[in-house]
Structure formats: structure tokens, C-alpha cells
Amino acid sequence: xxxxxxxxxRMDATLQSLQHEFSGLRTGRASPxxxxxxxxxxxxxMMPITQVGTVGAPxxxxxxxxxxxxxxxxxxxxxxxxxxxxxxxxSEGQLVRIPLPELxxxxxxxxxxxxxxxxxxxxxxxxxxxxxxxxxxxxLVKDKKIxxxxxxxxxxxxxxxxxxxxxxxxxxxxxKDKEIMKV
Numbered sequence: 001x002x003x004x005x006x007x008x009x010r011m012d013a014t015l016q017s018l019q020h021e022f023s024g025l026r027t028g029r030a031s032p033x034x035x036x037x038x039x040x041x042x043x044x045x046m047m048p049i050t051q052v053g054t055v056g057a058p059x060x061x062x063x064x065x066x067x068x069x070x071x072x073x074x075x076x077x078x079x080x081x082x083x084x085x086x087x088x089x090x091s092e093g094q095l096v097r098i099p100l101p102e103l104x105x106x107x108x109x110x111x112x113x114x115x116x117x118x119x120x121x122x123x124x125x126x127x128x129x130x131x132x133x134x135x136x137x138x139x140l141v142k143d144k145k146i147x148x149x150x151x152x153x154x155x156x157x158x159x160x161x162x163x164x165x166x167x168x169x170x171x172x173x174x175x176k177d178k179e180i181m182k183v
Contacts, residue, residue: 002136004157010129011165018122018169022176025111025118030057030100035065040079042072052076053096063087063098070094103180111180119173126165133158 023033032055039046049055053067053076065080067073073091080089080098086107089098103111137154140146146154 002133002140002154004133004154004161007129007133007158008161011126011161014122014125014129015165015168015172017125018118018172021118022115022172025115025176025180030060030063032057032063034063034085035080035083035098038079038083038085040072040075042069042075049076049079061100063100065089065096065098067094067096108180112177115173115176115180119169122169123166126162126169130158130162 020033020036023031024036025034035049035055038049040049040052042052049065052069052072053065056064056066058064065076067076070093073094073096076096077089077091080087080096086101087098089096091097134155137146137151137158141148141151
């Protein structure tokens, strides 16, 4: 069944997901979202860092994790070190301090590449949603539920949504690149 609102909703969800991934990319300022991707081995399974402690950004160049269970402090430190974020956590009791080093030019370029990879994944997702919509339209024509002319109109709608969402991805990527490269 073809529903243009469902296609728009799925494409919007892809944009929101991209925005969330971008928020975890580090710029010059500390953001608790930076640690969103960190998985901690806790109680025999892997869980997000937010489920073992409270992440905060008390200063522009410092993140903290207030670990709830004293026994998890070492696991949290290890998880942050192993997350390939270039961070070196230090613990003080149940508080893990994570100073953010100044981003070097090389590190900034690496971050831009990661942002481009996220954007490409989002573009692929949008194209897959477009393909699903086009397939649904073709099925309706094949089942003789709509005419060829109606199908062309619906295909144009799907293509317009696709183009609009791809353009939004490009804008978000350009903004993120500027934000990352700004010293």
C-alpha cells in the first residue's frame, strides 16, 4: 500500500537519526552526547554508558560521568578508552573525569570524514525509502488499482520528497563540517 505520509515520516526519522549521530561528533566544546556511542560491559552484558552513570559537561573542555555503582568505575574508564574517541578518563572515587584535548588539524579532518560517512549512510537510507515507495506504486499499477498517469504523479511526489531530504542532509553535513573545522 502506497502512503506518501509514511514515506515522509520515514525520511524525517532518517534526518533525526543523522542529527543525533552528528551531535555525538566532537567539536571544540564538551557535549554529553559525545559519549552516547560508548558501551560499557556491565553485569555480563553491554549497555550504554547512560545506564551506568550520569554524564555531564561542567566545563567547556571537561566531561564527567558520575558512576552509580562503585564497582563499575573501572569498566566505565576502560569503555571510554576503547571507544576510539581519543579521550583519556581519570577517576576520583565514583566520578570519572574526561578532559577534552584541543582538536588537532588532523583530528578535525578525521571527524569530517566520520561526518561524511554518517551523511552517506543517511543518503542510502533515504534512497532505500524512495525505492520502497516506487515499488509500492509499481505494485498498485500491476494490480490495476491506479492508472499509469496516477503512478507518474505519485512517483514525482516520492522523488520530490527524496530530493528535499537529500538536500537537507547536504545542508546538515556542510554545517557540521564548518563547526568541526572552526578553530
